[in-house]
Amino acid sequence: MTKKKPAIVKRFDDYFGAGTLEDWQRLCGDVGLSEDFGSKTKCRKALKRVHVNIHDLLSAIENGHAVHRFRNVRELAEYSVREGKIYPKRWVKDGPIKALLRCIA
Structure with a gap:
């Protein structure tokens, strides 16, 4: 028996798309990374340095707002x-999602 996918998971999957290089580059741009990343690996490495709440990331994108970035993992975790x-x-x-996820416990 498989469990129903939570809404946040579906929202992220719908936003991200198929996982092309362009999808990765769009995500990097949406979280405020302005460098021109030429590969998925470069995008993934850059995203590991960004601290965003995934719920807020999606809401900001859906509403046309800037994505809030936290200064460090501790601030992200507390929030x-x-x-x-x-x-x-x-x-x-x-x-x-793995590149963005942080251990907050």
Whole structure:
């Protein structure tokens, strides 16, 4: 029996798309990275240095706002726990979500 995909997982999957280089580059641009990344690997490495709440990332994109970036993992963790905005770890696969996900416990 498979469990129904949580709404946040579906929202991210819908936003990200098929995972082409262009999808990765769009994500990098959406989180405020202005460098021209020529490969998925370069995008992935750059995203590992960015601290964003995935719920807020999607809301900002959907509403045409800038994405809030936290200065460090601690600030992201405190905010995410306080607001109850946690991406379900069991749904993490390799790819952009893994590059963005931080251990906040």
